[in-house]
Amino acid sequence: MAVTMRDVARRAGVSPKTVSNVMNGYPYIRAETRTKVLAAIDALGYQMNISARNLKSGRTGIIGLAVPELSLPYFGELADQVIVAADDHGLTVMIEQTGADRDRELTVLSRPRGHLVDGLLYSPLGLGQEDIGQLKTSTPMVLLGERIFHSPVDHVMIDNVPGTKAAVEHLLSLGRRRIAVLGIHPGEKVGTAAIRYGAYADALTEHGLPVPSELAFPAGRWHRSTGAEATERLLASGLEFDAILGLNDTLAMGALRVLSQHGIRVPDDVAVAGFDNIDEAQYSTPSLTTVDPGRAQIARKAVELLVRRMAGDDSEHEEIAAPYKLHTRESTLGIS
Template identity: 85%
Template sequence: MAVTMRDVARHAGVSPKTVSNVMNGYPYIREATRTRVLASIDALGYQLNISARNLKSGRTGIIGLAVPELSLPYFGELADAVIEAAEEHGLTVMIEQTGADRDRELTVINRPRGHLVDGLLYSPLGLGQDDIGQLNSSAPMVLLGERIFHSPVDHVMIDNVAGTKAAVEHLLALGRRRIAVLGVHPGERIGTAAIRYGAYAATLAGHGLRVPEELAVPAGKWHRSTGAEAMEAILASGLEFDAVLALNDTLALGAIRVLTRRGVRIPDDVAVAGFDNIDEAQYSIPTLTTVDPGRAHIARTAVELLVRRMSGDDSEHQEIVAPYKLFTRESTLGTSKPR
């Protein structure tokens, strides 16, 4: 009798999801757990026989997930949510990291995939609206992210405009008027940075406030280190500000580190808000006010759409915006009022 993933999970004392995560190279697994699962795979002689499964059913039972960078917590946590959603449909997820490199992103969608995966969830950062023609593919695909709109495939996206507006409205309600923005991409017309900065500016203008362009600080990749560098730059400028809107949580965490080291009180002197609601936001000091973009909803919806297309559904393609939620925490409310 063939060894199954459940047999491996039982032997290793873990869940089938954990076995799937190990086999797909998911990074956020304890090394001891990974070692135990791999030992069980070796001991039982488990093999995922893709070719045999494909010959029997015409499918591999595997879907692809192409993301820019798993070291960014948002994409790591998105991958986890996609794996969980896929398992509900009996699917395994093969993850590919593109590094936000345009050539690698093109390779992902142009590569013949028929004998490897049954469909692809695709989150590009290097491509843009001019590349929309590249998405015409015989294999089912669901697009994620904010680089390409009105494409010939299903698209599940974040409500960047309403989510950013909610964060800015929250800061304004606290009496903050000089709100610095970390993570802008000067010259960008389409993309998450442009959309979120545009929503920030429109919200200020809607309140009759001047948009302080001098407080818009660039950051290329949205990492903790670049958030720290951007915060150092604005402090060095001597410009006055009483709040920070970081365009993602990792930028915010880098900024918090610098502010704390410099003796700036959060939120008394400067309130800080982010975007993504990564897990770390609940455990930082102070805990981080942030916008939850509906990551679980995005993963579940994208997988369901992909499964429908893989089953032959040829109805009109959909553009779905996930619901967001603002979590207000200590970085804007202080320690007495988090909720």
């Protein structure tokens, strides 16, 4: 027997109208209510009949955005840019978090709620080469972010390698030679940490410098707290260093806090740089030198590609790297 909207409403403890509002992307719904409804949809395997709902177009006018973690400023600001770009095409955005967990990322690709959207912008961090076949879904999709593998869908990427090299070369141009790195993931072969650390190492090698592996410090989730903890371990090690590269801005900001607490002057004693150019970077004390990965361009191009695929474009899939820009600020140049 087919599952109905009333079945979903009964399980979630809400009205059928509320279920309808959640499924149609109505914005003024409490997060707790939305979560309960989506959980009920998953549990019962409910699928909305899109063509019955809209006989004219067979479309919902909604696209999905699946990101690892909205509490990380990069993804929160990316979501904002996606909403702006989607609005230009008359589309609404439904956002979901995966926690960078492989199982949850795979669930996004297979769950019934995928039928609630016309297309999906998808930023996975937990998937690997063995999961490439899972990307072949009936829902049009564009990958965002890291260049993990050549996939069967369009991919709009951060230009991690030249962007990271630009940050390292900037530090080298200032005479820094002992550059510590915060945020590595030991054993990782694909993904942001591996790509950016590899680019850091290549930049040093290209300048005839040894790669100081002892100055590479792990951090699991890239938050301010883990950046602070890694910096404390760096200071406790007694190793000499004259610069820190945070593999993202929040790690670098955690470092700025700890250096200040220990009376270490930035940039006089230690220069600090990050990656992502989150809004906070230009207002931190000191303001943070960082790489802008082209977040607005990523969002705009990804939505444009998705709209094309939703319209039936079956041309060869594209891999596009957004242009980056290095913003040099007080954390490396000092206050002028």
